[in-house]
Amino acid sequence: MDAIDRAILRELQRDGRLSNAELAERVRLTPSPCLRRVRQLERDGVIRGYRALLDGDAVGRGFQAFVTVALAQEDRETVAGFEATMAERAEVVEAHRVFGDTDFLLRVAVADLPAYERFNTEVLLALPGVARVTSHLTMKTVKADQGLPVR
Structure with missing residues (x-):
């Protein structure tokens, strides 16, 4: 390049x-x-695709939370099941497996706080193997994704 x-x-x-x-x-x-x-x-796969960046409020997904999830056990079946569920859920706009005290970092976009509470209770906490969920609610976006630095 x-x-x-x-x-x-x-x-x-x-x-x-x-x-x-x-x-x-x-x-x-x-x-x-x-x-x-x-x-x-x-x-070459350097450019993976193109898409429009949407306004969350305009499409009913203006409430965002960053969520860390710790699993009680990290066996292959539990991890695979959690990953598959996160990949299927529309509320989860990003999901990352991470190193450290928690196992996953999620970015969740829903309509409002009650919708997030339902997702947290009915989806995350209901999954087998989930030990702890910590929610970090977004007050404001200081810097949005601007792409990767290319030098």
Whole structure:
């Protein structure tokens, strides 16, 4: 990956809807080589996809919580069952298995506090093997995901 590829990645992270002509202009290429580079970055898996960033309030998911989950036992079946459930749940917008005192870090997006309480009680605490759930409620977003730094 060279400096032009990195410039393409930076620009597409800022605005994934750029036309190829606009992208080419921003990275100082002509459109054809620019498109070839973008397609190669896609084929190589560097660019995994494109999507719109939504306003949580506008789509009824304005209440977000970061949740740490500790499992009572970490056998293969318990971990796999927990991971499968988290992957299926629409409320869970991110799920990470982590090192440390807890086993998972989740980002949960729901409509409001009562919806979160239902998810916490009826889903998380009802799963076999869950020992502890700690909720960190979002007061405000200081810095949202802006993509990965590309140097």
